Structures are given as structure tokens and as C-alpha cells.
Amino acid sequence: MAEHSSEVASHGARVETLDLREQFDTAEQQKDASTLGMWLFLITEIMFFGGMFAAYTVYRRAYPEVFAIASSSLNEIIGAINTGVLLLSSFTMVMAVRAGQLGQRNMIILFLILTLFFGGVFLGVKAYEWNEKFEEHHIPGQTAFHLEGLAPDQQGHAQLFFSLYFAMTGLHALHMVIGVGILSFLTWQAKKGIYSASYFTPVDVAGLYWHFVDVIWIFLFPLLYLIDRHLGK
Amino acid sequence: MTEHIDSVKTYVGILIALLMLTALTTAVARVNLEAFSVVVALGIATTKMLLVALFFMHIRHSNQLTKLVVLGGLLWLGILLVLTLSDFATRGWIGVPGK
Numbered sequence: 001m002a003e004h005s006s007e008v009a010s011h012g013a014r015v016e017t018l019d020l021r022e023q024f025d026t027a028e029q030q031k032d033a034s035t036l037g038m039w040l041f042l043i044t045e046i047m048f049f050g051g052m053f054a055a056y057t058v059y060r061r062a063y064p065e066v067f068a069i070a071s072s073s074l075n076e077i078i079g080a081i082n083t084g085v086l087l088l089s090s091f092t093m094v095m096a097v098r099a100g101q102l103g104q105r106n107m108i109i110l111f112l113i114l115t116l117f118f119g120g121v122f123l124g125v126k127a128y129e130w131n132e133k134f135e136e137h138h139i140p141g142q143t144a145f146h147l148e149g150l151a152p153d154q155q156g157h158a159q160l161f162f163s164l165y166f167a168m169t170g171l172h173a174l175h176m177v178i179g180v181g182i183l184s185f186l187t188w189q190a191k192k193g194i195y196s197a198s199y200f201t202p203v204d205v206a207g208l209y210w211h212f213v214d215v216i217w218i219f220l221f222p223l224l225y226l227i228d229r230h231l232g233k
Numbered sequence: 234m235t236e237h238i239d240s241v242k243t244y245v246g247i248l249i250a251l252l253m254l255t256a257l258t259t260a261v262a263r264v265n266l267e268a269f270s271v272v273v274a275l276g277i278a279t280t281k282m283l284l285v286a287l288f289f290m291h292i293r294h295s296n297q298l299t300k301l302v303v304l305g306g307l308l309w310l311g312i313l314l315v316l317t318l319s320d321f322a323t324r325g326w327i328g329v330p331g332k
Contacts, residue, residue: 032296032298032299035295035299036298036299036302039299039302039303039306040302042306043302043303043305043306043309046306046307046309046310047306047309047310047313050310050313050314051313053314054313054314054317054318057314057317057318058317058318058321061318061321061322062321076259076262077259079259080255080256080259083255084252084255087248087251087252087255088248090248090251090285090289091244091245091247091248091289093289094244094288094289095241095244098238098239098241098244101236101238102238207289207290208290211285211286211289211290212290214285214289215281215282215285215286218278218281218282218285219275219278219282221255221258221278222258222262222274222275222277222278223274225262226258226259226262226274227270227271228262228270229262229263230262230263230264230265230270
């Protein structure tokens with residue numbers, strides 16, 4: 001890998017390639033810098049979502065019963081299946097990165113397309129769930145908002161739950177949509193044959209982003225769908 | 234660094250573990266564990282997060298600097314949550330005159 005990338009041109013200057021740009025000493029250093037940069041970005045994302053998780057915790061602590069009843073109105077089976085779909089997409093994503101490590105171009109494309117497929121299914125199911133909320137009048141701010149099993153003075157607290165539900169799942173879905181855009185671009189690049197075993201950093205780094213979005217959902221699922229299910233509706 | 238390539242078997246194993254934990258957390262939510270419900274739910278979620286981070290995000294094979302940065306990020310998240318909640322949890326402790 002190193003010999004290949006640090007080829008020296010006849011006049012002594014190193015040839016700048018994708019796998020070794022001028023400002024780096026070795027291909028390894030370049031890759032480590034990209035990985036570190038992505039992780040720093042992901043940490044800002046952790047803090048971004050962290051604020052929402054903090055708001056969620058404060059209000060769940062304030063209105064535990066209302067949150068339990070509101071949470072039980074969500075369909076947890078659909079939620080669990082969708083979690084499975086997203087985990088599958090993470091698996092195909094890591095397989096795409098593995099194909100990159102092995103330099104198997106066709107496999108990179110195949111696994112990226114599979115990841116896009118599962119990501120699309122997840123978003124489709126999410127859209128179906130949101131639509132259901134509209135039909136059930138569970139949209140915060142709606143004049144017709146009504147959650148069964150709650151007194152009129154508790155309806156506002158239930159709206160708080162659904163505000164958090166839409167803000168958190170919406171922000172998560174936005175990240176998914178951006179991820180789908182990135183992966184589509186990578187698939188197109190991979191088709192042009194840009195990636196090889198010595199250079200697949202964009203696939204690797206996009207993988208980190210995709211898994212991060214998966215991790216956010218891993219926490220959203222139990223926190224939104226599974227609060228005190230045993231209380232029933 | 235020679236790039237560490239995990240086997241397909243490892244990844245399939247992790248995927249199966251993640252799917253089983255999802256089924257487990259969904260099933261256990263129907264059981265009345267009182268205050269421990271949320272502990273169990275978050276415990277399972279944290280386990281899943283660790284599996285994804287260590288294996289799928291390759292933290293296992295990352296260099297020390299990346300590991301330190303990730304831990305630092307979690308530390309800041311901890312500060313955000315602990316300080317926010319310590320405020321809300323203790324507001325009622327001191328009687329405020331006139332309130």
C-alpha cells in the first residue's frame with residue numbers, strides 16, 4: 001500500500017494521488033486523519049441529539065404516566081421491525097466497507113445498493129407511521145388533538161410527548177435522508193471505479209456516519225416506543 | 234498499520250446478536266419491572282451501541298487518539314445530561330419564599 005502510493009516521479013516530487021495527497025506523509029496518516037475528522041463531526045452530532053435526549057428526560061420525569069400512555073399508543077411491533085431493518089442496513093454498510101478493504105469494486109456497489117434499499121424501507125415505514133399519527137389526531141398543535149385515556153388537562157402533556165416524538169424521529173429521518181444522498185453519490189463514484197483496496201476512505205467514513213445514525217435509533221426506539229408497556233392502553 | 238479485516242462470520246454474528254437484543258427489549262417491555270424497566274431498556278440499548286461501535290465502526294481496531302476522542306465525546310454528553318438533570322432533580326429541595 002505504502003510503496004504503491006509514494007511513487008516518486010522522475011524529478012523527485014511525490015505524485016499526488018487520491019490515496020496519498022501532498023500534505024500527508026503516508027497513506028496510513030491520511031486515513032487516520034479522515035477517520036478522526038469524521039469522529040469529531042460525529043461528536044458534535046452526539047451533542048446535537050444529546051440536547052433532545054436531555055429535554056426528553058426532563059419531561060418524561062415530570063409527566064411519567066402521560067408519557068407511558070402516549071408511548072403505548074405507538075405500534076411497538078412496527079418499531080421493532082423497523083429497528084431490525086436499520087440494523088440490517090448497518091450490516092450491509094459494514095460489508096460494503098469490508099469489500100472496500102478487499103478491493104472488490106462490484107461488491108462495494110452491491111452492498112451500497114442493499115444499504116440504500118434497507119434505508120429506503122426504514123424511511124417508508126416511518127412515513128407510514130407518521131401518516132397514522134395524522135389520522136389518529138396525535139399531531140401536537142392540532143386543534144383536534146386527542147389522546148384516548150387521558151383527562152382534558154393532561155392532553156397538553158401528551159402533546160409534549162408527541163412534540164418530542166416528531167422532533168427526534170424527524171431529525172433522525174433527516175439524517176437518514178442525508179445518508180441516502182451520500183450513499184447514492186458513493187455508489188455512482190464506485191461505478192466509475194474510483195475505489196480500490198488502497199483508497200476507499202469515503203466509503204469507510206460514510207459508514208461511520210451511517211452506523212452513528214443507527215446508534216441514535218437504537219436509543220430512540222426503547223425511549224419512545226417502550227415506556228412502561230405493561231400498563232397497557 | 235496493516236488494515237484489519239474482520240471475517241463475514243464476525244459481522245453476521247454481531248447482526249444476529251443485535252436483532253436478538255431488539256426482540257428481547259421489545260418483549261421485556263411488556264413485563265412489569267417497576268423502576269427497573271428503564272434501566273433494562275437502556276442497558277440493552279447501551280449493549281447494542283457498544284456492539285455497533287466496537288465492531289461495525291471498527292473502534293476495536295482504531296488508534297489510541299480516535300478512542301480518546303470518542304471517550305471525550307461521551308464525557309461531554311455525560312456533563313450535559315448530569316448537570317441538566319441535577320438541576321431539575323434538586324429544584325424542589327430548597328423552599329423558595331413566596332412561591
